[in-house]
Amino acid sequence: MKSLKDLYKNHSGKVSDKWTIYLEQYDEKLKKYQDLPIKLLEIGVLNGGSLEIFSKYFSNAKLILGCDIDPKCKNLKYNKDENIILINGDVNDSKTKETIVEHSKFDIILDDGSHNSDDVVKTFCNYFNYLKDGGLYIIEDLHCSYWREHKGGIFFPISSINFLKKLIDIVNHEHWGIKKNKEWLLKGFLENYKINIEKLDLESINSIEFINSLCFIKKEASKDNKLGKRIVVGQEAIVVSDRKKLHNLISKSLNQEVNPWSNSELLPEQELVLSQKKLKQFEEKIHSLEKEIEDLKNK
Numbered sequence: 001m002k003s004l005k006d007l008y009k010n011h012s013g014k015v016s017d018k019w020t021i022y023l024e025q026y027d028e029k030l031k032k033y034q035d036l037p038i039k040l041l042e043i044g045v046l047n048g049g050s051l052e053i054f055s056k057y058f059s060n061a062k063l064i065l066g067c068d069i070d071p072k073c074k075n076l077k078y079n080k081d082e083n084i085i086l087i088n089g090d091v092n093d094s095k096t097k098e099t100i101v102e103h104s105k106f107d108i109i110l111d112d113g114s115h116n117s118d119d120v121v122k123t124f125c126n127y128f129n130y131l132k133d134g135g136l137y138i139i140e141d142l143h144c145s146y147w148r149e150h151k152g153g154i155f156f157p158i159s160s161i162n163f164l165k166k167l168i169d170i171v172n173h174e175h176w177g178i179k180k181n182k183e184w185l186l187k188g189f190l191e192n193y194k195i196n197i198e199k200l201d202l203e204s205i206n207s208i209e210f211i212n213s214l215c216f217i218k219k220e221a222s223k224d225n226k227l228g229k230r231i232v233v234g235q236e237a238i239v240v241s242d243r244k245k246l247h248n249l250i251s252k253s254l255n256q257e258v259n260p261w262s263n264s265e266l267l268p269e270q271e272l273v274l275s276q277k278k279l280k281q282f283e284e285k286i287h288s289l290e291k292e293i294e295d296l297k298n299k
Contacts, residue, residue, distance in 0.1 A: 001034065003027045007053050014076070016049030022140065025211055029136065030057070033107055039063040041106045041130075043091050043123060044113035048076040055082040063103060067091045069113075092122045105132045115144035117151040118193050120160035125195050128219070133204065137217040139164070142210075157269035158192050164215050170202050174227065177256030178263040188269055227251045 005023045008016065037060050045051055045066040055064045055078075066073075067087045078084040085103075089096035091113060109131050111123050120139060131137050144150035145161040152159040163186070170182045182202045183190070190197060203222035208215065232247040256262040266274070 002057070004030065004053070004057050007056055011049065011053055013052045014049035015047040016053055017046065018050070018140075019213065021212055022214060025214060025216075029138075029216055030108070033136075034058060035060055036107070037062045038107035039103065039105070040065065040108045040110070041100065041127070042066045042110045042112060043127075044068055044111070045073060045076070045086065046070075046112075048073065048078075048086070050112075051078070051084050051086070052082065055084055065100065065103060065106075067096065067100060092119065092126055097126060100127075101130050105130050105135075107132050107135045108138065109135070110138045110140065112140045115141045115150050115160075117145055117156070117158065117160040117163075120145070121158075121163045121189050121193055122195060124163075124217075125197050125200055128205075128217070129199065129201050131219045133219055133221050135219050137219065139215045139217075141213055142215055143213040157267075157272075158189050163189055164208065164210070164217075167205060167208055167217070171205055171208065171225070174251070175253045176262060177253040177259070179257070180263070185267070188267055 004026045008018065008023055034057060036058075038058055039062050040054055040058060042050060042054065042065070045068045048066065051064055051066045055061065058064065061083055064082070064084045065087065066084065067089065069088075069090045071088060073086060074088050076086055078086070087096065087099055089099070091097070091100070109127055111120060113119055113123060120142075124137065124139070128137055139160070142161055142164075145152040145159040146154050152161070156162070166185050166189075169176075169185055173182050183197060186197065189195065201222070203225065204219050206218045206220035206225050208217050228250075230246050230249045230251070232243055237243050264271075
């Protein structure tokens, strides 16, 4: 059974471009899918080499589907026995999406598209529902989210990396202790990127793992993503004697309705914008008063 790293090392077909750490992580994360009849969707294929390599790595795959917006990709040709289909179009265009989801749900979705923050966020919101339970959603080249050229920045509140950080809080929603739904935390992205996530299955996000420039989001049935009951075992309780009574209790969050760091009408980034506006108003007022004083002195 060849590793993905070995396949890349010996590849001589169409060009593929991946960072070293990606191949190391993929060999670990994708191994359990390797012999299964999976369906894989790769968004952004460039010269098409990764589709060839994935077809070899997932030798029993039902489908290796690629999508790219560049019209030159229409010239990419593959052997029939490679189970590769290529769709040319914008992955977030409704017609392109219809064509993609006709192939049903995927076991692996890999976003190697434009790397622009808005595209990364929109693509996740458009396609996470089309990932199977037990599937893996992968986003590459997240270092771009720190660059203005890709609509990002380390403190830019609606960068793709900050969206993914918000998803960590979404996973832990049952512990917030406030009467706000999961979507509330994402409203900055929804308003700025014009996204509707009413039907997005946020409940099925099981885990989020970050590696340098990579993010792996695992999907599981929503019932498997709760904290569950407390399990207390053993007979000796020398330090805390009443622990046994907690057995089988369901977690209940502490009420945080009066915690200003949890329950606020505005998100921190919205408060920042308002503060900046107020500061500008104060500066203009000071400038106006200084001018009035100067005019009085000159009379």
